[in-house]
Each structure stands twice: as C-alpha cells, then as structure tokens.
Amino acid sequence: MNSHFPANFRSWLNLPLILIATIVLSGCLGEDSSWHGKDIQGLMPELAFELTGTSGETVTASDLDGQIRLLFFGFTSCPDVCPTTLQKLSQAIKAMPPELQSQTQTLFVSVDPQRDTPERLARYVDFFDKRIVGLTGNEPELRELAKRYRTTFGYDEPDADGNYAVSHSSAVYVFDRDGKARLLLRPDLSTDEIRQDLIALARENS
Amino acid sequence: MSIIDYVAPYDFSALTVLSYMLVLAFYGYGVLRMPEGDRPGTGRTMTFILGVMLCYGVMQTRFDYYSQYMFFVHRGQHLILHHLGPFLIALSNPLPVMRFWYDRISPGLKGALQPVGFVYRGLQQPLIASALFVGLIYFWLWPPIHFDAMLSRNLYWIMNWSMLLDGLLFWWLIFDPRSPALSSSLGYGKRMLILALVAIPQMILGAIIVFSRGMVYDVYEVCGRAWPMEPATDQLIGGLITWIPPAMMSILGILIILRRAMHEDGKYSTRSTSIKVTTS
Structure with missing residues (x-):
C-alpha cells in the first residue's frame, strides 16, 4: 500500500498544476494583442439589425457594408456617458487620415424610443458629427438587438417632470468591414487610443 | 410584465x-x-424533483436574464447549479432508478458506455474531484475568462453546463x-476531509471579492445592469454569496456524512476484522 502511494500522489499533484497552467496561459493569450480595446473576435455574432433611421426610413446592417462600424447604445437625454462617448468617437474619427475617415461609421442606437423621435435623434447626433447615423426602433426590436450583443437597458421611475434615467451599456462595439465583431471599447479609453485602434482596423483589410 | x-x-x-x-x-x-420494495419514498422523490427544478429555474426562466446582467444574481445561479441543486439530487439517492435503467440497457450499449465509465472513475478520484470542483469556480471567476464568458453566448452555456455537471459528480x-464498508465507494473520513478541503479555497475567493476595493468584474459595468444598482454593492453581495453559503454547505455535508458514519458504526465488521488480522 505504502510503496505505490508516492507515485499516485505525484500524478494527482500534476493535474492541478496542468489546470493552473491552462488557466494562466489562456489568460495571457486573451490579453495578447496590440489593441487598446478588448478583442472580442469570435465571441459575438456579426452585425445584423433592422431599425429606423432619423428620416423614418428603415436601415439594415447591410446598407452600411464595407465600412468599419461603431455601435453604441444610449439615449439623447443622457447626462454623461453618451455625450462623452460620442464626443470621443467623433474626435477620434476626425483625427484619422482623411481616406480612412469616410470608411468609418458611428451608429448611435437610442434605447429610449418613447422620448427619442427620429427628429430629436437627428438633431442630437448632428450636434456631434453630421456623419453619425442615429437609429431607433420599438422596444422589442431594441431588446432583441441588445440581447444579441449581450447587453441590456432599463428605465428608472420618472420624476415629477416626467424625466427618467435609462441604464445602458457604456461600451462601444466595433465591427470590421465584413460585419464581424472585433473590438469592445471600454469608456476609459482615450481619444488617441481609440484612433489608433480604428486606424489599425481600417488598414488591416483595405 | x-x-x-x-x-x-x-x-x-432546446438542448x-x-x-x-x-x-x-x-x-x-x-x-x-x-x-415496490426498491421505490424511493415521496420525500426522496420530491427532493430529487426540487433539485432538478431549481437548476432548470435558474437556467431557463427570467432568472437567467438577471444572472447575465447582475453579478450577485450570477453568483446565486452558480450556487444553485454547482451546490444546492446537485446537493439535493445526490441526497435524494436516485441509485434505484439508475439501477433500474442500467438493468434494461442492452449489453452492446453497456460495452459502448465503457469509456464513459473509465472517464467517470478517473474524475471521481478524490484529489481530481476536489481540484476540479474548486478549479472550475476559480476558472470561470478568473476576470479575463469571466469577461469573455459573459460576452459570448456559447461560452456562457458551456460555463453553466460545466458547473452543473461538475456539481453532480462532486456531490x-x-x-x-453505498456504504464504504460494503462497496468500493469513498470512505466517510475521506468524504468529510474533501468537504472541509474544498471549503477553504472557496472562502478565500469569496473574501478576496468582498474586500476588493476596485471593480474586479467590470463586464456588468460595460454591458449594462438589469437595474441601476451601485456596482460596489453588487460585487460585495456577489462575494458574500461566493463565500458564506458554500462554506455552510460543506459543514452541512460533513454533518450528514458524520451522522451516517455514526449510524453504521459497528454495523459491519468486515473492515475491523481484516485490520485485526493484519495487526495480530
């Protein structure tokens, strides 16, 4: 009994070690990229939606094929996250080489269809950049799109004036020309880091 | 709603x-x-169904939505999938039902299932089972892995199923x-030792999450919460759920095994006589 115990024990010891090594390695591989944003290649489905544009027209993902697309969920009454993010995105895009700017498209999806009419949405996105595409839809359509990208939104109770806060994703989803999900830009990234990522992505397969 | x-x-x-x-x-x-003689009583049947339905409930109802967008609900989901559900299922002793089906499968299928049995016996080695039980919790809570698992639908399903299956194996x-005195099942002392052993790393992990000042799991921040809740509160409650209930379940498990060991004390003499023979 005692004679083969150490041999057994050693082989048992190996397993946790292999497990730990796997965890550490996969952790490293996940971070192993030159992107500032989070690499989400293969984690999410490709870009697909059918929503309403700012002139009331139907816009689908294929209408914008061949461009780098930045998808962002928000609402026009948003006090902090949305204006900051849209400002950052438009600055980053304006700082790109001119030929790449026209191939990069920001999509702002309002998840507050009750207040954000297409007209109101149009005024809002134009304030940041004429090239931003404002999109909205009815709540089930928006829920479906949010679910597809593993995010959600919720409404607070309205105050006396009927104003209410909307909780939504604070990240920007970046899709490449083929519509594949590539990067997740966290809100703490700087304008310059976003610019570098977008240039690298635009040059990659142009 | x-x-x-x-x-x-x-x-x-669908799967x-x-x-x-x-x-x-x-x-x-x-x-x-x-x-009639083999049939589990109503209590055992209800325990089994309760365990199964609890696991189903956290996977295929609105609970799953809150688990995806709130860290503490997610910890509750895993508490049920990895601990409470399998705990009840194993405690309900479905062995007679498994025997019933085993007697009815054809010899050909039994032969085909042999590799499964081999893998099963490997996974049920005490050290491997303990390492797997704790390792899986650590693996899915490793921040970069956790981030990916919450972003990818496939990884999310793999995560939940792996927790459930490992929970069933462990409990x-x-x-x-089967009494260790009469079969090759694990001795009661070893079972209690394992329960105490796996409790410690779970308590450490829970405490690390509870006492973390910064955001450890920012994916819930990035992807939006189900309802507006202070992120630090969410993480704190999630850490407590990782820490306290699993430790309590280890103690509960030890008490149950201890009771069984005391009931069987002196009942079977096979082991003690063989020891006497070797020592004399």
Missing part, C-alpha cells in the same frame, strides 16, 4: 430543455415501474449511498 414573461426562458436552449425533460421522464418512468461522490 406578465407571469409568462417570468417563467419563459430568457435565452431558449437544455430537452435534457431536463429526459431526466424527469426517465426518473418518473423508473419510479413508477420499479418493484454524488460525497453522498454516494
């Missing part, structure tokens, strides 16, 4: 629904058709109804 919205799956998975239906159907058929090893 109507009741149907709460009961219906948030993210429907998951089918698996649960098959488990309940096989169990129900076995219980009804087996000889079955602990609550194996």
